[in-house]
Structures are given as C-alpha cells and as structure tokens.
Amino acid sequence: MTKKKAGGRPTLYNPEMLPKIEEYARKGLTNEQIAKNLGITAKTLYEWQNKYSEFGNALKAGKEIADREVENALYKRATGYSHPEDKIFLGPGGQPVIVPTIKHYPPDPTSMIFWLKNRQSQKWRDRQEVEHSGKLEYEIVLPEELKTEEEG
Numbered sequence: 323m324t325k326k327k328a329g330g331r332p333t334l335y336n337p338e339m340l341p342k343i344e345e346y347a348r349k350g351l352t353n354e355q356i357a358k359n360l361g362i363t364a365k366t367l368y369e370w371q372n373k374y375s376e377f378g379n380a381l382k383a384g385k386e387i388a389d390r391e392v393e394n395a396l397y398k399r400a401t402g403y404s405h406p407e408d409k410i411f412l413g414p415g416g417q418p419v420i421v422p423t424i425k426h427y428p429p430d431p432t433s434m435i436f437w438l439k440n441r442q443s444q445k446w447r448d449r450q451e452v453e454h455s456g457k458l459e460y461e462i463v464l465p466e467e468l469k470t471e472e473e474g
Contacts, residue, residue, distance in 0.1 A: 334362060335370055340380040347384025356381070400433035402426070 339360065346356045357367040371378040404426045413419035438446040 334360075334366075335374060335377070337374075337376060340376060343377065344380040344384035347381050348387045349384075350388050353381075396433055396437060399427070399430045400437045402429040 343356060343360070346359055351359070353367055354364045357364045360367070362370075371381060404424050407423050407425040409421045409423050411419045411421065435446070439448075
C-alpha cells in the first residue's frame with residue numbers, strides 16, 4: 323500500500339478568523355468581498371464554507387443579523403416611524419440653541435408594495451393567474467372585399 327502525498331500549499335484557513343468573517347457578513351459584504359478581504363478567491367471561500375462547518379455557520383450568522391436589520395428597516399419605512407431629533411438654531415447673541423423635537427416619517431408606499439409583494443406574493447404580485455373554464459366560441463368576419471376575392 324502506497325502513502326498518498328499531500329499536494330499544494332498549506333491552507334490559509336484559521337478558526338481565529340471566524341469573528342472577522344461574521345463581522346464582514348454582518349456589515350453586508352458579499353461573499354466575493356469577504357473573500358477579497360481575507361486574501362482568498364471566492365472559490366476558496368465556497369470550499370471552506372463546505373469543508374468547515376464553523377466557517378459556514380459564522381458566515382450564515384453574520385448574514386442573518388444583517389438581513390434582520392434590513393427587514394426591520396424596511397418594515398419601519400413601510401409602516402412609518404418617529405424618532406427624537408435635535409434642531410439647532412442661532413439664539414440671541416449668536417449662541418446656538420438646541421431644541422429637542424420628534425421627527426416623523428410617514429409610511430412609504432414603495433416600501434409597502436415591496437413588502438406585500440414578497441410577503442403575500444399570491445395576493446400582491448403584478449401578474450395574477452386567472453383560471454378560465456368553459457368554451458370559448460368565436461366567428462371570423464371578413465371585410466366585404468375579402469369575401470368577393472374568396473368567392474371569385
């Protein structure tokens with residue numbers, strides 16, 4: 323029995339990079355951008371994702387956090403929201419005056435449409451499917467000049 327030699331260079335994979343990978347994914351970087359930041363190819367990233375479960379889990383965990391934040395922001399835009407905001411004015415003698423206020427954002431129709439099309443696609447998609455039953459009968463009526471050519 324012959325021993326198989328290990329080929330190629332040693333892997334760059336290191337479990338200590340997992341927090342950084344999760345951070346990159348949480349910040350919304352694509353797999354290609356994460357690979358570039360790690361100094362590897364996208365192909366290597368996908369190989370590591372399949373080979374090392376903890377790598378895939380770190381990537382997935384970061385993306386889930388980012389996705390949840392975007393979902394929450396979209397929901398807030400679709401339903402409208404308010405938040406505290408300070409307005410700064412020049413007061414007497416040119417001194418700044420800070421006035422706490424509440425900034426209101428009304429519901430955004432585009433966000434509503436996007437949300438509904440994705441959450442209730444059967445009801446809100448652009449193209450509705452209509453089922454037709456029964457017979458469709460039709461008659462072709464030709465203009466007079468065509469009738470005389472066909473008869474003649």
